[in-house]
Amino acid sequence: xxxxxxxxxxxxxxxxxxxxxxxxxxxxxxxxxxxxxxxxxxxxxxxxxxxxxxxxxxxxxxxxxxxxxxxxxxxxxxxxxxxxxxxxxxxxxxxxxxxxxxxxxxxxxxxxxxxxxxxxxxxxxxxxxxxxxxxxxxxxxxxxxxxxxxxxxxxxxxxxxxxxxxxxxxxxxxxxxxxxxxxxxxxxxxxxxxxxxxxxxxxxxxxxxxxxxxxxxxxxxxxxxxxxxxxxxxxxxxxxxxxxxxxxxxxxxxxxxxxxxxxxxxxxxxxxxxxxxxxxxxxxxxxxxxxxxxxxxxxxxxxxxxxxxxxxxxxxxxxxxxxxxxxxxxxxxxxxxxxxxxxxxxxxxxxxxxxxxxxxxxxxxxxxxxxxxxxxxxxxxxxxxxxxxxxxxxxxxxxxxxxxxxxxxxxxxxxxxxxxxxxxxxxxxxxxxxxxxxxxxxxxxxxxxxxxxxxxxxxxxxxxxxxxxxxxxxxxxxxxxxxxxxxxxxxxxxxxxxxxxxxxxxxxxxxxxxxxxxxxxxxxxxxxxxxxxxxxxxxxxxxxxxxxxxxxxxxxxxxxxxxxxxxxxxxxxxxxxxxxxxxxxxxxxxxxxxxxxxxxxxxxxxxxxxxxxxxxxxxxxxxxxxxxxxxxxxxxxxxxxxxxxxxxxxxxxxxxxxxxxxxxxxxxxxxxxxxx
Amino acid sequence: xxxxxxxxxxxxxxxxxxxxxxxxxxxxxxxxxxxxxxxxxxxxxxxxxxxxx
Numbered sequence: 001x002x003x004x005x006x007x008x009x010x011x012x013x014x015x016x017x018x019x020x021x022x023x024x025x026x027x028x029x030x031x032x033x034x035x036x037x038x039x040x041x042x043x044x045x046x047x048x049x050x051x052x053x054x055x056x057x058x059x060x061x062x063x064x065x066x067x068x069x070x071x072x073x074x075x076x077x078x079x080x081x082x083x084x085x086x087x088x089x090x091x092x093x094x095x096x097x098x099x100x101x102x103x104x105x106x107x108x109x110x111x112x113x114x115x116x117x118x119x120x121x122x123x124x125x126x127x128x129x130x131x132x133x134x135x136x137x138x139x140x141x142x143x144x145x146x147x148x149x150x151x152x153x154x155x156x157x158x159x160x161x162x163x164x165x166x167x168x169x170x171x172x173x174x175x176x177x178x179x180x181x182x183x184x185x186x187x188x189x190x191x192x193x194x195x196x197x198x199x200x201x202x203x204x205x206x207x208x209x210x211x212x213x214x215x216x217x218x219x220x221x222x223x224x225x226x227x228x229x230x231x232x233x234x235x236x237x238x239x240x241x242x243x244x245x246x247x248x249x250x251x252x253x254x255x256x257x258x259x260x261x262x263x264x265x266x267x268x269x270x271x272x273x274x275x276x277x278x279x280x281x282x283x284x285x286x287x288x289x290x291x292x293x294x295x296x297x298x299x300x301x302x303x304x305x306x307x308x309x310x311x312x313x314x315x316x317x318x319x320x321x322x323x324x325x326x327x328x329x330x331x332x333x334x335x336x337x338x339x340x341x342x343x344x345x346x347x348x349x350x351x352x353x354x355x356x357x358x359x360x361x362x363x364x365x366x367x368x369x370x371x372x373x374x375x376x377x378x379x380x381x382x383x384x385x386x387x388x389x390x391x392x393x394x395x396x397x398x399x400x401x402x403x404x405x406x407x408x409x410x411x412x413x414x415x416x417x418x419x420x421x422x423x424x425x426x427x428x429x430x431x432x433x434x435x436x437x438x439x440x441x442x443x444x445x446x447x448x449x450x451x452x453x454x455x456x457x458x459x460x461x462x463x464x465x466x467x468x469x470x471x472x473x474x475x476x477x478x479x480x481x482x483x484x485x486x487x488x489x490x491x492x493x494x495x496x497x498x499x500x501x502x503x504x505x506x507x508x509x510x511x512x513x514x515x516x517x518x519x520x521x522x523x524x525x526x527x528x529x530x531x532x533x534x535x536x537x538x539x540x541x542x543x544x545x546x547x548x549x550x551x552x553x554x555x556x557x558x559x560x561x562x563x564x565x566x567x568x569x570x571x572x573x574x575x576x577x578x579x580x581x582x583x584x585x586x587x588x589x590x591x592x593x594x595x596x597x598x599x600x601x602x603x604x605x606x607x608x609x610x611x612x613x614x615x616x617x618x619x620x621x622x623x624x625x626x627x628x629x630x631x632x633x634x635x636x637x638x639x640x641x642x643x644x645x646x647x648x649x650x651x652x653x654x655x656x657x658x659x660x661x662x663x664x665x666x667x668x669x670x671x672x673x674x675x676x
Numbered sequence: 677x678x679x680x681x682x683x684x685x686x687x688x689x690x691x692x693x694x695x696x697x698x699x700x701x702x703x704x705x706x707x708x709x710x711x712x713x714x715x716x717x718x719x720x721x722x723x724x725x726x727x728x729x
Contacts, residue, residue: 132697171697175690178713182720426720480726486686 001132001577002606003048005095007084010069010070011100014044015637015669022578022606023629024088030601030627033610034651035634036660037500041582041610042328044145044634048580049142051083052096053135054107054126057144066104071667079103086114089132090528133575134167140556140605143581170654172491176484183480186473203460206453216451221443224436231433238426242419250411257407261402268397275390280385289375300369318353321346497557499524505555513547513595520551546587550596553581554603561604579604585615598623613651613660623652631675633658637665689723 003022035041042060049057056064072078082099093114100107110344111125122128133141135291151372165169244252328336336343374645411423501521506520510530519531527535530548557579564576580603585593597620601607607627609619631653641664649661693716700707700715707715 171694171701174701174712175697175716178709178716179693181713185717190727284709476720477725480720483686483690483720487690490690 001575002088003085003086003578003608004088005086006048006051007046007082008044009083010072010078010081011047011067011083012081013040013071013328013668014043015069015071015667018672019672020632020672021630021674022608024606025603025629028627028629029537029605029607030624031606031608031630031632032624033632033634034613034616034653034658034660034675035610036636038610039634039636039660040487041612041634043670044610045144045580045582047083048085049138051085052129052133053094053138054098054109055135057139057142060144064104065105071669073102075667094122094125094128095096095119096129106377115481120630133577137560137575138577139324140165140553140560141577141579145578155408165467169491169494172487176487178643179484181486183477183484186477186480190477191474193473198465199460203457206457207461210450210457214447214454217443217450220251221440221447224440224443228436228440231429231436234429235426235433238422238429242422242426245418245422246414246421247414247416249414250416253407253411253414257404257411259319260407261406263400263406264397267401268393272390272393275386275393279383279386282379282386286375286379287295288384289372290381294372294374296312299367300373303366303369316349316353318350321350327349339479347495377391382584406608444525468478473572495523501562502555503550505558506551509551509555509599512599513551513592514544518544520548543588543592546584547592547596550584550600554579554600555604576605578606578608580608580610582610584609584614585611585613585620590617590619593617596658601627616651616653633660633673633675635659635671635673636661637667637669637671638663639665639668685723689719692719713716 002024004024005022006020008018008020010016017605020031020033023029024098033041033044035044037294042057046056046060049055049187068078068081072081079102080099081102084095084097086093086095088094095114096109097110098109099113100106109125111122111128114120129174161588164173197667234447239254239258245251262444324330324336325343328338328343330336330342330346334342336346350570411419436437465556503520506522510518510520519533521529521531522527531537565635579600584596588596593615600609609624633651643663645659645663649659650657651660656675658673658675696715696719699713709715
């Protein structure tokens with residue numbers, strides 16, 4: 001990028017159209033802008049930056065909305081200002097015009113390609129500019145005094161930021177962040193899929209553990225059943241033996257006991273179980289009617305109320321009204337002639353009259369509600385009946401138990417050794433049978449619970465896991481991770497080579513600029529230190545800090561230039577662009593000034609220098625003058641006619657005396673004069 | 677698993693992503709971060725699909 005022409009129109013302190021042509025002759029690459037402090041050096045730089053990027057250099061303008069020249073705004077009622085820049089890149093010329101409307105507080109930009117003097121509009125000039133020199137890079141090429149000072153006080157972070165910006169690492173960093181955020185999102189999916197797999201693994205574990213357990217318990221239950229049968233047979237045998245004892249009382253009591261025992265162990269438990277089953281069945285049979293009843297009974301109440309109030313159905317049926325209208329005769333005897341008022345009134349009734357269909361629906365709803373009500377009543381009655389029956393059976397069971405105890409007590413009192421022996425034997429067999437019963441109950445419970453957990457496990461196994469999905473997700477994650485590692489490696493490689501390159505460039509500058517034998521050292525974290533040849537770090541004075549900043553910035557410009565032809569697809573390509581700098585000589589002593597003036601123009605193909613009369617000294621003039629291709633003076637016009645012309649307001653350029661401050665102007669503003 | 681020449685594949689993809697990030701960050705086409713992430717995610721997925729074919 002080489003600047004050709006800049007036109008500043010009513011922008012800030014510049015009034016009217018101020019045109020500057022830049023030198024593009026490599027041998028006389030310097031365009032010098034003379035200006036005193038506050039006259040417009042920063043505005044000049046900012047006008048270029050604003051024209052290119054629509055924003056301002058960091059730490060420059062406080063008020064970025066008031067851009068139109070105050071006088072033109074107040075006196076001429078002007079609301080617009082503009083900056084136009086013509087530049088050349090790779091043999092093509094471009095013209096950028098940015099216009100600001102202070103009423104709308106917005107700017108528009110127009111871009112043209114200059115083809116044999118013709119302006120050919122470009123759809124997105126900003127893309128063109130961004131490709132040649134992005135804004136982030138631009139701030140190091142258009143260097144305001146404030147930025148340079150700030151860089152002079154910079155810590156390693158600032159230097160690092162500058163180098164990384166020139167290389168385009170900031171994009172790599174934002175890409176890294178984006179990739180990390182994608183990995184983190186995908187991680188969530190992985191953990192979901194992992195959970196699903198964990199569920200499947202747990203279900204498979206349940207299946208492999210519980211299936212054999214179930215088998216075992218079922219086998220135990222079968223064995224239990226055989227034992228119980230054997231024990232029952234043993235009890236039956238003992239009872240038979242008891243029956244054979246030739247004692248009538250024993251026989252009678254034993255028969256009675258067996259009959260009671262049958263009631264306690266078989267008949268009544270079976271009855272009670274049946275009643276309980278019937279009770280559970282009631283919910284299945286009547287549950288919906290209980291739920292629907294509460295809902296429909298409300299609806300029925302409402303229907304009944306409407307019916308009572310004669311709202312639904314309507315008092316009049318549609319067939320009745322239709323007949324009156326067809327006959328054109330009311331039941332009261334009035335005529336319902338076409339067009340008559342009574343006919344109109346009767347016709348109105350037809351709209352709200354009850355139709356056959358409505359009647360049918362209402363009857364159906366009422367019938368449903370009644371049916372549900374009947375069912376709900378049936379449920380209540382049936383439930384009451386079953387509860388009563390269960391209570392009765394429980395009482396009977398308790399009575400039989402008491403009767404059994406009484407029979408046993410009577411049997412005990414009969415004196416017979418054989419009977420005693422058989423009773424002891426039967427007691428043991430019955431206790432064994434009871435234990436087997438308890439065990440049977442436990443086994444049944446266990447089997448039920450194992451079957452339930454196996455059914456759940458079976459369901460989870462059938463749902464399947466997320467093996468395939470998980471593998472895919474893990475593959476994706478590994479891919480992005482590998483990309484991130486690759487990006488990190490590339491950035492690291494570029495980082496190291498940039499550190500070496502900038503250190504070499506910097507040391508070449510320091511060798512040339514500095515009268516002392518300083519060496520610059522750039523660490524991996526971009527900590528930037530000055531060392532003596534001996535390697536001992538040195539403290540920087542203000543002048544040396546400034547020198548270091550200038551060396552650094554000019555090294556950056558050279559780094560960008562050297563990377564211009566580099567085939568780096570990963571990062572921003574370097575660029576050749578004009579280097580414009582404001583007041584680089586302040587705080588430097590004469591020997592440094594001379595060196596800086598000698599070498600600074602060499603680091604860029606086009607060099608724009610802003611300088612005040614204080615710095616326009618022989619030590620600077622001497623190396624600069626042979627390289628000056630264009631020269632302008634920014635004149636401060638002061639609307640104060642009381643002040644006299646003073647020697648301090650003059651500047652000597654090329655043997656001619658110019659006024660850089662003019663008093664008695666119509667308006668206070670900045671204008672420019674080309675020094676020929 | 678991805679079996680194509682992974683280095684060149686990664687490099688090509690990285691170049692595309694970096695190019696996109698540079699364009700997305702320019703002053704005239706500032707793209708919201710969420711949108712950028714979505715676009716990059718799509719680039720990743722389509723590359724993976726292409727490789728798997």
